[in-house]
Amino acid sequence: MALNSHRYQAQLKSETFTILKRGILWATYVSAALFFVVLLNTYYFDKYYYDASNLAIKLIPLVAVIALGLFTAKVKGLFKVTVRQTYLYLFLLVSGWTFALIALALLSKQNMPGVESLADVLVLVFALALFPNRNIMLLGILPFLIFSAAYHSLQYAEVLVYPLTKFLCFLMIILSGQKIIAGWFFKAIVRNIEKKKLLSQFKRLALIDGLTNISNRRHFDDVLLQESKAASRNEQPLSIILLDIDYFKPLNDTLGHQVGDEYLVKVANVLNRALERPRDLVARYGGEEFVVILPNTDIDGARSVAGKIQRMLADAELVHPSSGVSRYITASQGIALWHKGMQSSDLLERADSMLYKAKSSGRNQYFSE
Structure with a gap:
């Protein structure tokens, strides 16, 4: 050397x-x-x-x-x-x-x-x-x-x-x-x-998703636990957005998994640009699902971020020939607000429930409690 x-x-x-x-x-x-x-x-x-x-x-x-x-x-x-x-x-x-x-x-x-x-x-x-x-x-x-x-x-x-x-x-x-x-x-x-x-490098591999280069599920779990403790201690609001790319499996079947991976990277970049504060975090939750942590953000603020994500995805014009709702990539979003006494799993379960409502109601929209 x-x-x-x-x-x-x-x-x-x-x-x-x-x-x-x-x-x-x-x-x-x-x-x-x-x-x-x-x-x-x-x-x-x-x-x-x-x-x-x-x-x-x-x-x-x-x-x-x-x-x-x-x-x-x-x-x-x-x-x-x-x-x-x-x-x-x-x-x-x-x-x-x-x-x-x-x-x-x-x-x-x-x-x-x-x-x-x-x-x-x-x-x-x-x-x-x-x-x-x-x-x-x-x-x-x-x-x-x-x-x-x-x-x-x-x-x-x-x-x-x-x-x-x-x-x-x-x-x-x-x-x-x-x-x-x-x-x-x-x-x-x-x-x-x-x-x-x-x-x-080892730390990065442990905390960063190898494909999209954003936080992975493990890092998200750690951050959510810390932010929920901070919200309880400081009595400040905490919101999360669980996001799922609409009709992603048909996109993979039509355009191929390589294009699907490229779209995952582009969606991750859109989500990163949508967040403006240093403490806000976007992570790949698994597959085509992403999750956003918004510390010190109430439900109205989370809805505003979800709307911004929706508009930015539309502006990105990522062509989706197999979508049932648009010519381009869209996403369904579920928004949940942390309440005192909630565990991290409870907050995720609530966001998942809202995501299910968004998907069952036609997709390309967001639901909150």
Whole structure:
């Protein structure tokens, strides 16, 4: 499976950025912990080596950046942070630490190995936090690598090969490690995308009618149960329309089952267009029968929808040479209104009774209670 496959690029980019934001947030938490470690060492163990008052002032920018990151993550939420905001914050965090390292180096009264060690720790922290994006990772760790090498060179000017060797070794190890980890990471994302696609397809197969591409009986049953509960809880009306294509068997016998299937698809499209609200649902009930759920709709509203369906079917002019009522496809409709205490089966039974009346009274019409 090619990782650079075009169909995965958008999802890979989105997943990578999400992991990157989580990594930066993790680096912020680690930065807060490291900051307190620096304070602990400076004011309790190395207090004779630093000008404490000046150092406190120099560390204010870092404190402000860390506080900004934690506050934003808490109030705004990680997923609402934009790309520009993320990279701007990362720049501020790296700059804050760089400024803090320089302050520690300048304000120390003698050589302090802990400053160089802190820079090395920051290299590892930001390498781990930013590993999904190699370019961003390099920009994040280079200031600390350069500082570590420069600090060591200034303190031990006679041995320049050590900081240079350390710089190159750190850089090569991190880059090679990032390549391996990023490879695993992207493969895991691709597998996860494939899994989500399969689950989505299985769910669709379970809820969508394969021919007409509208909801199937199973989905209808689930939705009707939920809507009846909502109607009972909110004391709002709920109506359904049970619809049967008139003389569909003779149409199949005359034009063939393939044409019959094409007409089922076209009728389903007409029903979909007739519904205007997001919560309204049309489903294939079985064979040539369809059913419509109309939440928050009284009997007059349901009659209006049934009339609209009747007019739209007439306008579609789907030729029906074997119909006993029209030259074109027509439908009989039964309308029922949910009443408190009704079960879903009771509502369907009532709609079916109205449908029977519509069919026995000449078809191409709708009946309601």
